[in-house]
Amino acid sequence: MIGRVSLVGAGPGDPELLTFKAARAITRATVLLVDDLVSDGVLAFANAAARVIHVGKRGGCASTPQAFIDKLMLAEALKGEEVVRLKGGDPFMFGRGGEEAERLRAHGITVDVVNGITSGLAAITSLGVPFTHREHAHGVIFVTGHARADGQALHWPTLGAAAAQGLTLVIYMGVSAIDTLQAGLQQVLPAHTPAAVVQHASLPQQRQVFCRLGTLAAQIHFKAIGSPAIIIVGDVLRGMSSLSNSPGAARAA
Numbered sequence: 001m002i003g004r005v006s007l008v009g010a011g012p013g014d015p016e017l018l019t020f021k022a023a024r025a026i027t028r029a030t031v032l033l034v035d036d037l038v039s040d041g042v043l044a045f046a047n048a049a050a051r052v053i054h055v056g057k058r059g060g061c062a063s064t065p066q067a068f069i070d071k072l073m074l075a076e077a078l079k080g081e082e083v084v085r086l087k088g089g090d091p092f093m094f095g096r097g098g099e100e101a102e103r104l105r106a107h108g109i110t111v112d113v114v115n116g117i118t119s120g121l122a123a124i125t126s127l128g129v130p131f132t133h134r135e136h137a138h139g140v141i142f143v144t145g146h147a148r149a150d151g152q153a154l155h156w157p158t159l160g161a162a163a164a165q166g167l168t169l170v171i172y173m174g175v176s177a178i179d180t181l182q183a184g185l186q187q188v189l190p191a192h193t194p195a196a197v198v199q200h201a202s203l204p205q206q207r208q209v210f211c212r213l214g215t216l217a218a219q220i221h222f223k224a225i226g227s228p229a230i231i232i233v234g235d236v237l238r239g240m241s242s243l244s245n246s247p248g249a250a251r252a253a
């Protein structure tokens with residue numbers, strides 16, 4: 001029998017940001033393997049009889065080893081279960097969705113992928129800011145702030161040079177390395193470059209800070225902004241003096 005697994009994007013947290021396709025897949029599933037960043041509101045779409053397996057780091061425990069997750073998905077799919085692998089944001093934006101799909105396909109499993117709204121986009125939108133702007137923001141770079149597995153750090157001055165040309169930097173997993181990241185970007189970008197950080201985008205507990213690149217790390221430490229958070233750097237934020245009109249302002253930290 002040929003098994004099937006759906007890799008489904010749970011979006012940034014607000015269940016209303018789920019796609020119809022994702023909501024249907026979640027409801028149909030008989031087995032769900034769920035990451036940490038999937039909100040309870042999204043899980044409410046699951047069938048009461050479904051098996052929901054949390055495979056993240058919830059409660060401070062070590063995360064489930066990837067090999068175990070892969071094996072479990074494979075075994076359940078081969079049993080004929082409707083398996084949904086539910087991931088925060090979009091399943092193919094960081095978070096190893098691509099690797100999981102490759103391994104499943106190598107075992108002959110059919111993999112469907114359902115897009116979700118990635119947290120980087122939700123974070124910017126929650127500030128009332130566009131991703132691009134014809135005048136001063138010509139593209140977006142999605143990048144991880146987490147050190148690479150091979151130990152090679154990203155070259156932040158190069159990314160700063162891209163931002164200097166009007167590309168918006170949207171940085172995932174950047175909070176713990178913020179000092180390095182800021183120092184690297186500031187080799188190229190002026191300290192007054194607009195910056196923001198958004199924690200828990202789209203959820204009731206969302207917090208955000210707007211500042212300048214030169215004070216970004218200090219603000220993150222001072223306001224105790226932790227993961228999950230998105231850091232945004234670029235001129236696209238420069239209209240933020242009109243913050244009081246933005247939807248996120250009511251929830252400002």
Ligand code: SAH
Nearest residue numbers: 089090093095118119172173200201228229
């Ligand atoms: N696939 C996910 C990203 C997984 S990597 C997506 O498309 O969004 C995990 C990182 O995503 C976190 O460290 C954080 O940087 C970001 N993230 C996920 N959900 C978030 C949220 N609601 N608010 C802010 N950042 C979030």
